[in-house]
Amino acid sequence: MVVANRAARAIAGIDADTLRAMYRHMLRSRMLDERIWLLNRQGLVRFWVSGMGQEAIQVALGMHVRPGVDWVAPYYRDLALTLVLGMTARDQLLAAMAKADDPNTGGRQMPAHFGCRRLNIITTGSVVATQFIHAAGIALASKIRGEDAVTVVTTGEGATSEGDFHEALNFAATHRLAVVFVVEDNGLAISVPTSKQMPTADVSDRAAGYGIPGVVVDGTDPVASYLICGEAVARARAGHGPTLIDAKVPRLTSHSSDDDQRRYRTAEALAIDRAHDCVGGFAARLREQGVLSARDEEAMRAELLAEIDLATAEAQAAPDPEPESVLLHVLGDA
Numbered sequence: 001m002v003v004a005n006r007a008a009r010a011i012a013g014i015d016a017d018t019l020r021a022m023y024r025h026m027l028r029s030r031m032l033d034e035r036i037w038l039l040n041r042q043g044l045v046r047f048w049v050s051g052m053g054q055e056a057i058q059v060a061l062g063m064h065v066r067p068g069v070d071w072v073a074p075y076y077r078d079l080a081l082t083l084v085l086g087m088t089a090r091d092q093l094l095a096a097m098a099k100a101d102d103p104n105t106g107g108r109q110m111p112a113h114f115g116c117r118r119l120n121i122i123t124t125g126s127v128v129a130t131q132f133i134h135a136a137g138i139a140l141a142s143k144i145r146g147e148d149a150v151t152v153v154t155t156g157e158g159a160t161s162e163g164d165f166h167e168a169l170n171f172a173a174t175h176r177l178a179v180v181f182v183v184e185d186n187g188l189a190i191s192v193p194t195s196k197q198m199p200t201a202d203v204s205d206r207a208a209g210y211g212i213p214g215v216v217v218d219g220t221d222p223v224a225s226y227l228i229c230g231e232a233v234a235r236a237r238a239g240h241g242p243t244l245i246d247a248k249v250p251r252l253t254s255h256s257s258d259d260d261q262r263r264y265r266t267a268e269a270l271a272i273d274r275a276h277d278c279v280g281g282f283a284a285r286l287r288e289q290g291v292l293s294a295r296d297e298e299a300m301r302a303e304l305l306a307e308i309d310l311a312t313a314e315a316q317a318a319p320d321p322e323p324e325s326v327l328l329h330v331l332g333d334a
């Protein structure tokens, strides 16, 4: 990769190499997400739930996690987060195409239900909010074992209306567990706006009820998100307990590949979200600050495209699971 400006300034104490790495992670996720969407439209991926618009907070969070040491309970929009942790484009495409070598579950999970034993990414449940309980339990286990592992758990804001969220917050706060709760708040649960989910403006208002810090961050700003996530992870690791982060993000696509948001959102609302696209916004900011040149970006795009093209070809050529193995991991391994 060509890096034109080594002497570029840091932003908010984050050095230029880290800023470029953040942008590369965001762009990689966006380009892969777009590819998977196309494969869905070609009938090669049967379903997709996109993370487009939510990459900045996911990358910022992932960069503070020690892969394979800390624990991650993700939700279905966390393509960027799981890529930062070490899942590859090929891993993601094998899963999306339900191939036998899918590292999540060998082709048994829905697309976007991430999981990777090697990286301590626990498999994603389709039932929203169950991940909070898993996260609190894992963090309790880490505490009992005397380990300094931090557990991060992510969610949309809609899932915080479930009882599991409140139980997990209460338990983690009471036992000062090393959990970071990150809400990727895109303002919609499928078609239901936040105003119909909760009477408070921000999910982070809930934190006061459990005696833990609750913070709002612009989840499209990778710099602000990186600083906030860093504080929360450090706090958890130091034994000071959980933090609830409410990251405001847009939702750039329909809820999933199976609905059309133009049926339930106005053209103005869609335009506002598009104007808050973190990938384009961060590229412009890095260019202004002299951190990323046009040549850097071009080289980055070419390199990522080659990676994604190769991963697509490999995943397409990979074998499907054997039909006889259909009950494996369902009713036991016999």
Ligand SMILES: Cc1ncc(C[n+]2csc(CCOP(=O)(O)OP(=O)(O)O)c2C)c(N)n1
Binding pocket: 077, 126, 127, 128, 155, 156, 157, 158, 159, 160, 186, 187, 188, 189, 190, 255
């Ligand atoms: C317990 C449960 N209820 C309902 C659903 C159906 N469902 C799947 S995603 C979703 C919306 C969740 O919205 P939010 O938590 O805001 O996340 P977002 O999709 O907006 O990122 C719903 C209702 C489900 N999977 N599980």
